[in-house]
Amino acid sequence: xxxxxxxxxxxxxxxxxxxxxxxxDSAVVGGExxxxxxxYVFSHLQCREQLWDCEGKEVDNFVIKKLLTKYExxxxxxxxxxxxxxxxxxxxxxxxxxxxxxxxxTLESIPRSFxxxxxxxxxxxxPIFEVAIPMITSAKILIRVAEYYKKFxxxxxxxxxxxxxSQIKDWLGSFFPEKINIIPLVENKESILNVDKIVEExxxxxxxGGQQRVWLARSDPALNYGSLANVLMVKVGLQKLxxxxxxxxxxxxxxLGCGSAPFRGNFKPTNVSNCLEExxxxxTFTIQSAFKYDYEEGVVKKAIEEIEGRKRGSPIQVDEAxxxxxxxxxxxxxxxxxxxxAHTITEFAAYIPPRRRRKLHIGLFxxxxxxxxxxxxRAITFCASLYSIGLPxxxxxxxxxxxxxxxxxxxxxxxxxxxxxxxxxLLNKSNLSFFPREIQxxxxxxxxxxxxxPDLKHEKITSIILGNYKNQKFxxxxxxxxxxxxxxGFLG
Numbered sequence: 001x002x003x004x005x006x007x008x009x010x011x012x013x014x015x016x017x018x019x020x021x022x023x024x025d026s027a028v029v030g031g032e033x034x035x036x037x038x039x040y041v042f043s044h045l046q047c048r049e050q051l052w053d054c055e056g057k058e059v060d061n062f063v064i065k066k067l068l069t070k071y072e073x074x075x076x077x078x079x080x081x082x083x084x085x086x087x088x089x090x091x092x093x094x095x096x097x098x099x100x101x102x103x104x105x106t107l108e109s110i111p112r113s114f115x116x117x118x119x120x121x122x123x124x125x126x127p128i129f130e131v132a133i134p135m136i137t138s139a140k141i142l143i144r145v146a147e148y149y150k151k152f153x154x155x156x157x158x159x160x161x162x163x164x165x166s167q168i169k170d171w172l173g174s175f176f177p178e179k180i181n182i183i184p185l186v187e188n189k190e191s192i193l194n195v196d197k198i199v200e201e202x203x204x205x206x207x208x209g210g211q212q213r214v215w216l217a218r219s220d221p222a223l224n225y226g227s228l229a230n231v232l233m234v235k236v237g238l239q240k241l242x243x244x245x246x247x248x249x250x251x252x253x254x255x256l257g258c259g260s261a262p263f264r265g266n267f268k269p270t271n272v273s274n275c276l277e278e279x280x281x282x283x284t285f286t287i288q289s290a291f292k293y294d295y296e297e298g299v300v301k302k303a304i305e306e307i308e309g310r311k312r313g314s315p316i317q318v319d320e321a322x323x324x325x326x327x328x329x330x331x332x333x334x335x336x337x338x339x340x341x342a343h344t345i346t347e348f349a350a351y352i353p354p355r356r357r358r359k360l361h362i363g364l365f366x367x368x369x370x371x372x373x374x375x376x377x378r379a380i381t382f383c384a385s386l387y388s389i390g391l392p393x394x395x396x397x398x399x400x401x402x403x404x405x406x407x408x409x410x411x412x413x414x415x416x417x418x419x420x421x422x423x424x425x426l427l428n429k430s431n432l433s434f435f436p437r438e439i440q441x442x443x444x445x446x447x448x449x450x451x452x453x454p455d456l457k458h459e460k461i462t463s464i465i466l467g468n469y470k471n472q473k474f475x476x477x478x479x480x481x482x483x484x485x486x487x488x489g490f491l492g
Contacts (some may be wrong), residue, residue: 006048006213006253007085008308010286013039014219014492015355016259016380017289018485019168030357031291035066042084044297045076047287047304049085054106055134056136057098058152061109065116065129070162080117089132089184103145107131107153111175116169126176127461132215137191139201141235142182144408146206154178182379183255185215189225192216192233196240203250211251213284214241218258219379225327226334226397227263231413232323238281238315253283260290261383262423263341263393267413268489269295269303274415276307281315289355290490318412326405333442340436341375341386341396347387348469349377351477377426384492388481389469390428390462391443394420398449401443406449418449428462434470458487 010163013034020027023036025264038050052063063086068075072242078084090107093100110128117127133141154177157169169175186192186200198213216237222230245252256279258265267275268291275285285307292300338345386393401409410416424447461484468476485491 005048005082005085006211006283007047007314008284008310009047009254009304010049010051010087010255010284011045011292012039012051012054012257012286013037013356014259014286014288014380016261016264016490017293017355018457018482018489020295020355021293023482028354028357032066033071034415035063038063038067038086039071039074042078042194042290043071045292045300045304046308048083049284051132051286052086053089054102055089055091055096056268061106061112064113067118068120072136075120079121079125079283081125086128087130087132088128089134089185090145092133092135092141094137095135101243102235103202104148107145107149107180110149110177110180111153114176115173123454124176128180129177129392130181130183130213132185134185134187136186136198137185137188139184139198139205142184142198142202145204146179146182146302147297149180150178150262162172181213183213183215183259185217186237187217187220189221189229189233189331192221192237192241193324195237196244199241199244200248203248209250213253213255214443215255220254222263222393223376223382225331227394228398228409228416229327230335230411231333231416231469232318232327234279235316235318235412236320236323238279239318239365240318242281242315254281255284255286257286259286259288260294261488261492263383263385266419266422267291269299271348272307275325275420276310278413279315280313283312290412294486294489316412316414319408322408323412326401326409329400329405330397332397333400337396337439337442338376339374340439342376344389345376345382345385347490348388348481349381350442350473350478351481352377352381352384352388353482353492355477378491382492384485385479387488387492388462388484389425389434390426390431390459390464391439392423392426394423395427395446399445420446421450421452424450425455425460427452427454428464428466429454430463431466434466455487458484461487 021037023040024033041047041050046198060153064080080086088106090103091099093103114129117125133145137143142247154175157167159168160166186195191198195214199212203212216234218234221233224259242253260268267285352481383393427447432443461480465480465484
């Protein structure tokens, strides 16, 4: 993908929305609805890139064929691979052992998709040429996937199955493209803070020039370390990528995976200007389901136009050592508080309404993330659980910081007070007595940092939710949790 063509926005399939999209057959989106979603994103929202998630759910490897078949007039004018882009997210075999071979199936589908577009357009257009791999901790897995594709997907065409036989390409046709771009998605503290080293090794080993996309997570690290710690990690990572770009002369194009909840980035149609100010060097922002479906379409389109019309700049410069001090201090306190809340979170997670069809994985919640020996639901469900009982997760961990820490945070995180104010509006003080004493004290300390106006509608529904939970009226929980999400403008 040429640098000028790389989209400023990537639509994803993250299930953080409350409202079901109008084109879906039910509130739980999956299967053919996700094909419709890709068309809607491309044609109506004018977002040029759709992430096709092959991780954690049933995989449809025929998305290219279905799009071209069902929406031929649109894709005659807007060519897949040139004007609109499908990017695959695949499982990481190092972490997701049970899904390892889905990676191979997905890579094998890339040449078949090329054959489909070659017939459709009567020219050689590569519709899928980028693959994102989550939970990257070293360059090794990136190199493995790149080499596997070159040797065993593209490369097998030159093999003869037995002596004297023709080559596979003479039997099945040639395999294209010759290679694919691999996007590392870094999600833990060590990987984000050392993202430059991971990228440098990959660039060197694969002899990559021109440009390279790098994806920094903004949800799962918040789940594991706290929201503020995650913001500071990302800022350090972005600064290191800029230095690496200057060193290698390879254009590094950061992707930031952020959601609508303040805890997960506060990236929503009504707050895009602040996010662009906060992360000026980010090239691509993810627009997740709440961004797309929990706001009026005109508001969403206007936000997309604003982002696409802005050029990326240089990252906010930070003192790495100072950031690391605050990261360590706040994340340690965050983990202490999460241990006290883990039981409540897991209890409420069972009542969060699903919004995407996901396959069940081994683990307590299908696809659970483990932090400090505590199994937690994924970030969206985690957030929805806490917001639904009036405890905004953004406040966790912050009570460990002193005035000088906050002064520095506000210096390099321009929207800190704005994000905290939005989060505290969702605090239900009357529910605080439900939580352990340590949590009550921490929350009260953080609540004194900024002036805020409580959202009275949200306060009322979260009081009802907690009351029904205490009285074991569990049948009412899911509906009321959804109602609270409608007020917030996101599920989790």
